[in-house]
Amino acid sequence: MTEPLIYELSASGRCGALLPAVGVPPSEIPAQFLRQELPLPQVSENDVVRHFVRLSQKNYAIDIGFYPLGSCTMKYNPKVNDVAAALPGLLWTHPYQPVYTVQGNLRLMWYLQEFLQEIGGFAAVSLQPAAGAHGEFTGIQMMRAYHLQRGDHQRKVVLIPDSAHGTNPATSAMSGYEVLEVGSDERGNVDLADLRAKCDDRVVGLMLTNPNTLGLFEEHLLEVLDLVHGCGGLVYGDGANMNALLGIAQPGAMGFDVLHYNLHKTFSTPHGGGGPGSGPVGCSAALAPYLPGPIVRRELLGECPEEEHEHDEDCYYYDWHMPECSIGRVKTFYGHFGVMVRAYTYIRMLGAAGLRQVGETAVLNANYLQQKIKEHFALSHERICMHEFVCVGRVEGSDVRALDISKRLIDYGFHPPTNYFPLIVPEALMIEPTETESQEMLDAFAEAMARIAEESRTQPELLHEAPHTAPMRRLDEVRAARDLVLRWEGEE
Numbered sequence: 001m002t003e004p005l006i007y008e009l010s011a012s013g014r015c016g017a018l019l020p021a022v023g024v025p026p027s028e029i030p031a032q033f034l035r036q037e038l039p040l041p042q043v044s045e046n047d048v049v050r051h052f053v054r055l056s057q058k059n060y061a062i063d064i065g066f067y068p069l070g071s072c073t074m075k076y077n078p079k080v081n082d083v084a085a086a087l088p089g090l091l092w093t094h095p096y097q098p099v100y101t102v103q104g105n106l107r108l109m110w111y112l113q114e115f116l117q118e119i120g121g122f123a124a125v126s127l128q129p130a131a132g133a134h135g136e137f138t139g140i141q142m143m144r145a146y147h148l149q150r151g152d153h154q155r156k157v158v159l160i161p162d163s164a165h166g167t168n169p170a171t172s173a174m175s176g177y178e179v180l181e182v183g184s185d186e187r188g189n190v191d192l193a194d195l196r197a198k199c200d201d202r203v204v205g206l207m208l209t210n211p212n213t214l215g216l217f218e219e220h221l222l223e224v225l226d227l228v229h230g231c232g233g234l235v236y237g238d239g240a241n242m243n244a245l246l247g248i249a250q251p252g253a254m255g256f257d258v259l260h261y262n263l264h265k266t267f268s269t270p271h272g273g274g275g276p277g278s279g280p281v282g283c284s285a286a287l288a289p290y291l292p293g294p295i296v297r298r299e300l301l302g303e304c305p306e307e308e309h310e311h312d313e314d315c316y317y318y319d320w321h322m323p324e325c326s327i328g329r330v331k332t333f334y335g336h337f338g339v340m341v342r343a344y345t346y347i348r349m350l351g352a353a354g355l356r357q358v359g360e361t362a363v364l365n366a367n368y369l370q371q372k373i374k375e376h377f378a379l380s381h382e383r384i385c386m387h388e389f390v391c392v393g394r395v396e397g398s399d400v401r402a403l404d405i406s407k408r409l410i411d412y413g414f415h416p417p418t419n420y421f422p423l424i425v426p427e428a429l430m431i432e433p434t435e436t437e438s439q440e441m442l443d444a445f446a447e448a449m450a451r452i453a454e455e456s457r458t459q460p461e462l463l464h465e466a467p468h469t470a471p472m473r474r475l476d477e478v479r480a481a482r483d484l485v486l487r488w489e490g491e492e
């Protein structure tokens with residue numbers, strides 16, 4: 001049986017914190033900022049520790065098991081990244097410190113800019129945006145500034161394939177643009193005829209995910225880019241999931257004009273709990289003047305003899321630089337530095353050859369699993385996949401749905417795949433194994449899926465009622481959507 005969650009732990013007079021004596025003269029707090037009634041819980045340190053550890057044990061995490069949540073790249077996050085981010089010299093710097101006291105931080109950011117430029121094939125990178133969707137918003141604002149500066153005021157339409165992540169149309173709409181959907185063909189590519197019909201001088205650009213959210217590499221990529229560029233539009237790349245491309249192919253070299261990276265997906269910062277992320281933006285030379293700033297610039301110190309430049313870090317001074325036509329700041333201070341340290345450490349630890357191996361293994365693992373899963377569930381598209389693939393969560397002759405399959409996977413100890421996305425595949429199960437899983441783990445997952453396919457035929461009610469072993473049984477999702485309660489408001 002599932003034990004109830006206990007929240008009412010407070011007992012009058014109990015306290016879990018000892019505050020040090022104040023070392024400065026106290027000052028008056030304006031009365032309007034003070035509340036007399038503030039029902040804070042009164043709990044001991046022991047109560048608090050047990051409460052949160054108990055909650056964490058009810059949760060599922062990548063550090064517990066396999067987490068094939070497509071489009072989220074739940075790879076294992078090496079702990080050395082956290083060790084680096086916790087180094088006191090990096091952890092305790094303050095954003096108001098003078099630049100000459102934080103040369104190490106700026107050097108790290110400069111190298112990260114360079115690494116991301118090289119990985120993406122771009123001329124420049126800004127590390128400011130705080131997440132993927134924020135990077136998208138930044139990129140679209142740069143495209144807007146570019147068009148406006150050229151006097152192209154009539155461009156108001158953003159083209160978006162029907163397989164796109166929901167943040168793409170949301171970003172465009174938030175930027176005040178009209179979203180025009182482009183269809184997909186039967187092989188899962190952008191429908192070229194539909195795209196051609198929609199390309200005209202009102203087009204701001206196309207937001208394209210490649211490999212797309214079906215896990216498929218766009219087979220007519222260069223034609224797609226030519227069509228959009230041909231009508232004066234720009235091509236935005238959604239690079240949230242770069243695993244398949246790492247060290248193998250550069251979006252900038254393909255012709256993308258601007259792209260965001262998700263450091264918290266591809267570059268191994270833990271995510272999924274709503275914690276800080278980072279969505280740097282890379283772009284072509286034509287768009288570089290519009291990047292949000294400040295970005296880090298490296299300057300050569302005058303007194304250094306020329307033959308020493310290359311290897312002597314002391315020959316360089318790092319400083320902030322605002323690009324000439326910058327769209328401005330998109331984040332307070334300089335972005336999420338701790339996430340940057342993790343990404344920097346990850347890239348440094350792997351090196352160029354290691355990054356390429358990540359890409360190759362991510363694609364190999366996805367194809368290996370795809371071959372095993374397709375014995376039990378139909379694939380959305382019979383193609384070689386990239387870092388992920390989509391199958392149809394339905395079994396001939398059974399009323400079991402993708403949601404039932406996902407919930408049943410919890411009983412088998414796995415996190416479910418992404419459900420009902422992309423929207424163009426009915427009963428979609430989107431599976432991304434990532435490169436950090438062993439063959440044994442992939443086999444165990446495939447075995448669970450095989451058993452679930454069998455159960456769908458023989459005991460469908462078992463699946464309709466799953467999960468059976470999780471701390472929480474199936475939620476009433478309809479009620480949750482209509483009557484959303486986000487705060488614990490005490491026992492009735």
Ligand SMILES: *Cc1c(COP(=O)(O)O)cnc(C)c1O
Pocket residue numbers: 071072131132133134165167209213238240241262277279
């Ligand atoms: C995750 C994701 C995003 C959004 O990234 P956030 O950091 O969650 O804002 C955008 N596009 C794709 C394809 C994604 O997978």
